Amino acid sequence: MRIHQQFRRALQPFRVVLTGYVLGLFILSLSRLALMLWQYDRVAASGDLVELLVLGIRADCIQMGYVTLPLLLILPVFWLRPLRRLGGKLQQIWWVCALTYVTFMEIATPAFILQYDLRPNRLFVEYLTYPQEVLSMLWGGFAEWLLIGAAALLVTVVLLLKLSRRLATSQQHEMSRAPRRAAIFVWPVLLLLMVFGVRSTLDHRPANPAFFAVTGDALVNDLVISSAYSVEYALYSMRHEANAALIYGSASLADIIQKVRQDNYLADKEFPFEAYPTVHYNRASRSYARPKNIVVILEESLGATFVEKLGGINATPELEALSEHGWWFEQLYATGTRSVRGIEAVVTGFLPTPARSVVKLPLSQQGFFTYADLLARQGYFTEFMYGGETHFDNMQRFFVGNGFQSVRGVADIEKPAFIGSWGASDEDLLQSAHARFEQLNGQTQPFFSLVFTSSNHEPFEFPDGRIELYAEPKQRVENAVKYADFALGEFFRKARQSSYWDDTIFLVVADHDTRVYGNELVPVSKFHIPGLILGGSIEPRTINTVTSQIDLLPTVVSLAGVSAWTASLGQDLSDVTQPPANRAMMQFGANFAWLQGHDLAIVTPAEDFTGQLDKQQHRFQADVTAREPLLEVATAHALLPSLLYQQQAYFVPQE
Known part of the structure; x- marks a missing residue:
């Protein structure tokens, strides 16, 4: 009994720190339980709820260890009598700030999941640089949750x-009676346990x-960890983006290029x-x-979900009518x-990576291949047009540094x-x-223009009286898509004359x-998008093989009559001497999917997976017999872009 009392007294100097640690574990576990019950169907289909909760506690020990270790390391300094009061205040501030932070991240999680089908990650951090646009989007789509969350955070x-x-008062009162000699021996033990x-x-x-990715559902894997941990790891990974693809393994650039x-x-x-392979x-x-x-x-968020011709709802009648002419x-x-990933694929033809898009990375702000640069070298006038602020997502800086001669915004x-x-309407x-x-067509040189729309973006704002609403209320995605489609139809009626x-x-x-979502490692159906090439010289044609965004501008440039050096690995689908590549690549968080016909490697x-894609259901069916050849090709394409970026090798040297 006496030993037990002495041990409790020896722990007294750590009372605030340990209480905060345990309470943090409780808050995170309680939030995880609530989130898993909310997503119970997906959790139950992917694993055992109790097992995932226990694994989550292990992940939470990592998170709470991160915020506890710095204070624990310096704590003995504040046992000195002159510093005790300061130490008490410091522990109190730490305790409140650390737990407010983890609580805030959990409160923010449901809205983020509804938008991205994942816990807060690097996007959470990137969007902090655009407060006006983000707050407008949140208020338009999640106003009730913002108010509830703010109230919950205030109470917390x-x-x-x-x-x-x-706790601080109680600890300070009892510190004089605590055996600090015993505490000195307890301190390294606690440090060791915290490090472990x-x-x-x-x-x-x-x-x-990745250690906690134990199911085939990316969201369920995310629920195992905490949102604070997810964001912190994203920030850490952003410091190492040049080598981002190393999470898939390693290989020499020469071996990868040979395979590609x-x-x-x-x-x-x-x-x-x-030097430019x-x-x-x-x-x-x-x-x-x-x-x-x-x-x-480039149409904002206009997925196949909204195109009846592609198996979606009937929200794009204008686009579907136009599809008969190109x-x-x-x-x-x-x-x-x-x-920015769509801009990256269409404008540069660059393969996707687990890092941020090259539109935002430092080594690609100059001397990086774009079709604007290719066409400028062929005598084109090149321009970007956007209805909003052109600095958003670093677009203006990237474009000006890589071949766009003019940038026009709201x-x-x-x-x-x-x-x-988000700016002017479509x-x-x-x-x-x-x-x-x-105006530009009257000049002697041809022009290349990238026009990026924004009306189909939360909070889905567009002028009244322009369309018959798909459904009430007005500010919902189906109506915004229908308006964007209406504006597109109006433009082409003018363009054709x-x-x-x-x-x-x-x-x-x-x-x-x-809102890309799904209970798969890569929800392929949510990557399916419409695409259309048309113009006075284009005859109607349907392309029914698998195609990637990176194949579009090589085809358009060729149809425009431009022969040139290119760094893009996209295929010119107008070249009748070559069969279609029949492949596409998709990046979903840290997961890379390679679709080759019906075969799919992730x-x-x-862990890596191979199998087939059921294109009726857009569901992945695992099949290990297809493993090696398909997986080798997929891995080579997953590794290549980061190496090209790191070595600044994605560019066409001046002739």
Whole structure:
């Protein structure tokens, strides 16, 4: 009994720290239980609830260890009599701040899951740099949750302040009686236990989020860890983005390039630049006295979900009517789930990585291949047009540094009729684009224009009286899609009567689908997007093989009559001498999917999978018999882009 009392007294100097640690575990476990009950169908289909909760406690020991270790390390300094009061205040501040932080992250989690089907991650951090747009989006889509969350956080802070004061007062009162000599011996034991909790394993490498990826459902894997841990690991990973693909293993660039060049449509190409191993010459399939203008209309969040012709709902009648007049892609897949990933794929042809898009990475702000640079070298005038602020997602800096000669945003649209949270409406943007194209077509040089829409973005704001609503209330995604489609139809009615129609090739494509979700490692169905090439010189055609966003501009540039050196590995689908590649690649968080016809390989940091895609249900069916050849190709394409970025090798050298 006496030993027990002495041990309790020896722990007295650690009372505040240990109470905060245990309470943090309780808060995180309680939140996880609530989230798993909310998503119970998916949790039950993927694993045992109790087992996942216990594994979650292990992950929480890592998180609470991170915030506890720094204070625990310096705690003995504050046992000195002159510093006791300061030490008590410091522990109290730490206790409140640490637990408020983890609580805030858990409160923010449900809204993030509804939007991205994952816990808060790197996107949570990236969006903090755009408070106006993000707050407008949150207030428009999650106003009730924002109010509930703010109230819950306020109550939490008040309770934490009261409890921390009580604990600090009690500890300070009893410190004079605590045997500090015994505490000195307890201190290293606690440190050792805390370090082991953070490491969580005796293996060569410490645990990380991939260590807790124990199911085939990415969201359920995310629920095992905490949101604070997810965001912190994302911040850590952002410091090592040049080597991001190393989570899939390692291989030399030469070996990877050899594997990638075996793709059928690349097999007869020459690659003369050793320092730029993907650069090859692409000869145009058509020839004109003056190359055609090129206009790319990148539609915000317009996935196949909303296109009846692709198995979705009937929200895009204008696009579907236009599809009868051009090249229509039935099996086109986005490379990612964000606008910058879509820009990356369409404008640069760069393969996706687990890192941020190259639009935002430092080594790609100059000297990085884009089709704007390719066309500028061929005498084109190149321009980006956006209805919002062009600095968003670092677009302006990236574009100006890599071949775009002009960037136009909301300030360049004359007297817009409707301005929402994300800028001018699609009608205003496309009317401005139409006037601009009339002006540019009168000049001697052809032009390339990238037009990026924004009306189909939360909080789904668009002018009244323009469409018959798909459903009530007005501010819902189906209505925003229908409005974006209406604006697109209005633009093409004008374009087809314009002076530039016969001289221009248009590409209409989505950047990604909206709210990508699913109980799979990569929800392939939510990467399915519409794509259409049309213009005065384009005859109707349906392309029913698997196609990636990276294949679109190689095809359009060729149809425009431009032969040039390119760094992109996208295929020119207008080249009748080569069969279609029939493949697409998708990045979902840390998971990379390679779809080859019906075969599908998924490369993850924890384990790799192969099988087939049931295209009726868009469901992955595992099949280990297809493993090695398909997985080798997938892994090579997953590893390649990060190595090209790191070595600054994705560029066409000046001739």
